[in-house]
Amino acid sequence: MARNVEFNEEVAIQKAMEVFWKKGYNGASLRDLTDAMQINSSSLYNTIGDKQELFVRCVQHYTDLRKQDWEKRLGSKKAPFAILVDYIHEAVGVIINGEDSCMAVKSAFEVATNDQRIKEILIADNDRAYQFLYNLIKNSMEQGQISTEEDPALLADYFNSTWTGWYESYILHKDPIKIKRMAEYFIKQLSK
Amino acid sequence: MARNVEFNEEVAIQKAMEVFWKKGYNGASLRDLTDAMQINSSSLYNTIGDKQELFVRCVQHYTDLRKQDWEKRLGSKKAPFAILVDYIHEAVGVIINGEDSCMAVKSAFEVATNDQRIKEILIADNDRAYQFLYNLIKNSMEQGQISTEEDPALLADYFNSTWTGWYESYILHKDPIKIKRMAEYFIKQLSK
DNA sequence: CCAATTCTGAAACATTTGTTTCAGAATAAC
DNA sequence: GTTATTCTGAAACAAATGTTTCAGAATTGG
Numbered sequence: 001m002a003r004n005v006e007f008n009e010e011v012a013i014q015k016a017m018e019v020f021w022k023k024g025y026n027g028a029s030l031r032d033l034t035d036a037m038q039i040n041s042s043s044l045y046n047t048i049g050d051k052q053e054l055f056v057r058c059v060q061h062y063t064d065l066r067k068q069d070w071e072k073r074l075g076s077k078k079a080p081f082a083i084l085v086d087y088i089h090e091a092v093g094v095i096i097n098g099e100d101s102c103m104a105v106k107s108a109f110e111v112a113t114n115d116q117r118i119k120e121i122l123i124a125d126n127d128r129a130y131q132f133l134y135n136l137i138k139n140s141m142e143q144g145q146i147s148t149e150e151d152p153a154l155l156a157d158y159f160n161s162t163w164t165g166w167y168e169s170y171i172l173h174k175d176p177i178k179i180k181r182m183a184e185y186f187i188k189q190l191s192k
Numbered sequence: 193m194a195r196n197v198e199f200n201e202e203v204a205i206q207k208a209m210e211v212f213w214k215k216g217y218n219g220a221s222l223r224d225l226t227d228a229m230q231i232n233s234s235s236l237y238n239t240i241g242d243k244q245e246l247f248v249r250c251v252q253h254y255t256d257l258r259k260q261d262w263e264k265r266l267g268s269k270k271a272p273f274a275i276l277v278d279y280i281h282e283a284v285g286v287i288i289n290g291e292d293s294c295m296a297v298k299s300a301f302e303v304a305t306n307d308q309r310i311k312e313i314l315i316a317d318n319d320r321a322y323q324f325l326y327n328l329i330k331n332s333m334e335q336g337q338i339s340t341e342e343d344p345a346l347l348a349d350y351f352n353s354t355w356t357g358w359y360e361s362y363i364l365h366k367d368p369i370k371i372k373r374m375a376e377y378f379i380k381q382l383s384k
Numbered sequence: 385c386c387a388a389t390t391c392t393g394a395a396a397c398a399t400t401t402g403t404t405t406c407a408g409a410a411t412a413a414c
Numbered sequence: 415g416t417t418a419t420t421c422t423g424a425a426a427c428a429a430a431t432g433t434t435t436c437a438g439a440a441t442t443g444g
Contacts, residue, residue, distance in 0.1 A: 002420035003410045024302055026218035030402055040423055041403075047421090051402065101301060108360050109298045110216055123364050150377070158374050161357030168300050169353045172315050182350050185342070189381060194389035195441045222432055232393055233433075239391090243432065 005047060012037040013048075017058040021103040025055055025111050056117050062103045063125035070132040080139035081146065085187060087136075091163065092183045096176045101167045130156050137190075146190050155190065162186065197239060204229040205240075209250040213295040217247055217303050248309050254295045255317035262324040272331035273338065277379060279328075283355065284375045288368045293359045322348050329382075338382050347382065354378060 015036040019028050030051060034041050048054050073083055095101075104125055112119040133156040140146040146155075166179050207228040211220050222243060226233050240246050265275055287293075296317055304311040325348040332338040338347075358371050 002412060002418075003422085004412085005421070006410090024216075024218060026216060027302075029400075031400085040421095042405085042424090043422060045403070100305070105360060106301045108363050109293060109301050110219075112363050113292070119364065126361075126364055154373055154377055157361070157370055158377060161361045161374065162354045163357060164360045165353030165356035168297060168356045169318075169349070171300050171304050172311065172318055178349055181346055182353065185346055185350060194443095195391045195439080197391070198440090221430075223430085232391095234394090234435085235392060237433070 005043075007037070007039050007043065009047065012039060013054075013057055013061050016054055017061055017103070020055060020058050021062070021106070022100050024106060052115075052117075055111075056121070059103070059107055059118055059121050063121055063128075066104075066125060067128055070128060074132065074135070079143065079145075080136045081143065081191075084133070084136040084140060084190075088183055088187060092166070092179055095166055095170050095179055101171060102164075105164050105167055126160065129160050133159055147192060159186065197235075199229070199231045199235065201239065204231055205246075205249050205253050208246055209253055209295070212247060212250050213254070213298070214292050216298060244307075244309075247303075248313070251295070251299055251310055251313050255313055255320075258296075258317060259320055262320060266324065266327070271335065271337075272328045273335065273383075276325070276328040276332060276382075280375055280379060284358070284371055287358055287362050287371055293363055294356075297356050297359055318352065321352050325351055339384060351378065 015038070016033050019032050019036045022028075023032065030041060030044075033051075033054065034044060037044070044054065048057060073087060076083055078086070104122055107118055108122050112122055134152055137146060137152040137155050141148045141152060146152075162182075166182060169175075169182075170179055207230070208225050211224050211228045214220075215224065222233060225243075225246065226236060229236070236246065240249060265279060268275055270278070296314055299310060300314050304314055326344055329338060329344040329347050333340045333344060338344075354374075358374060361367075361374075362371055
């Protein structure tokens with residue numbers, strides 16, 4: 001028996017996420033955030049909590065979206081190796097066309113050392129990325145598209161981390177060719 | 193005919209660098225910085241300038257140190273391939289034993305998108321890293337330790353970026369074995 | 385020693401920060 | 415329609431931010 005929350009929380013989190021993504025945790029002010037979310041700070045503190053809590057929710061939301069993407073890809077009817085190669089190509093597209101790098105990577109470098117909760121969310125995200133890659137690599141080996149010479153666990157870890165550096169490269173050099181060549185090299189290394 | 197600057201500027205920059213390195217640009221406050229530098233803010237503004245200028249000087253200093261390290265390594269009497277392998281191993285050591293990741297990488301993700309001057313310093317640093325690697329790879333090819341099958345430019349780019357992801361991996365998982373295995377894999381890929 | 389100049393320390397500055405307050409608007413249950 | 419509860423908007427909060435001010439200390443060259 002009372003008034004209802006007026007704003008759509010999911011939409012508001014999405015908007016806040018975009019601000020944090022672009023400006024980072026310390027770079028985003030409460031005003032920046034509430035402006036984008038189109039709510040008053042009292043509403044924010046009443047429902048979601050303080051700045052840290054909001055950030056946690058945003059990073060969680062970001063990693064949820066990635067999780068959904070991986071699940072969707074794994075549910076595809078294509079061959080594992082085709083899914084993997086598609087994923088790499090689309091990942092390259094995200095790097096080249098996106099304008100704000102990866103929020104998980106940025107957050108890892110900015111706050112994961114000091115904020116345990118964020119760190120845990122990012123670890124979970126990283127573990128899911130690893131599982132996604134591991135399964136595809138393992139299955140591709142069984143189907144003969146990837147040499148069984150290497151440990152699939154190592155390859156999964158390796159790509160999971162390689163991939164991060166491509167973001168840095170693109171921030172500095174803005175050179176799509178460079179990213180594409182590195183991706184091709186990686187795929188070639190895998191398949192031979 | 194006037195008073196001299198009391199503090200040692202180089203020492204002060206070094207101290208400020210450590211604060212920025214640990215806390216990031218936005219996370220470090222002017223008080224944090226002047227406390228570490230042991231100078232008054234008026235002295236800072238009189239000699240070096242504002243916070244941005246100080247940061248520029250710190251990032252510059254950081255990249256200068258790296259430059260010196262590369263030059264020293266290139267001046268060594270060892271074979272190129274040995275220099276390269278040593279460098280990779282020591283780089284792994286820095287990741288595993290350091291507690292604050294790489295300042296150049298952190299800065300790239302936090303501010304390079306918005307701050308053109310920082311971006312330029314980091315690009316120059318990246319180019320030097322590239323040259324260092326490129327020369328070693330090229331010479332190792334000529335001496336037969338690295339297969340000439342691949343383009344040395346690609347390999348240099350590739351390692352330069354791969355390397356960044358190892359930092360992220362270590363922030364999240366704090367697993368030295370993981371980093372070491374990836375390094376070994378990279379060296380193996382190179383040499384075959 | 386004097387004069388000119390420059391540096392330092394402490395305090396103050398205006399903004400911006402994250403957060404709280406509270407009167408009034410809105411709604412659900414009765 | 416009343417009542418109880420909860421949400422919203424605007425304003426206010428103290429603390430922290432980056433920066434400036436300025437009196438006095440220090441140093442140099444004459």
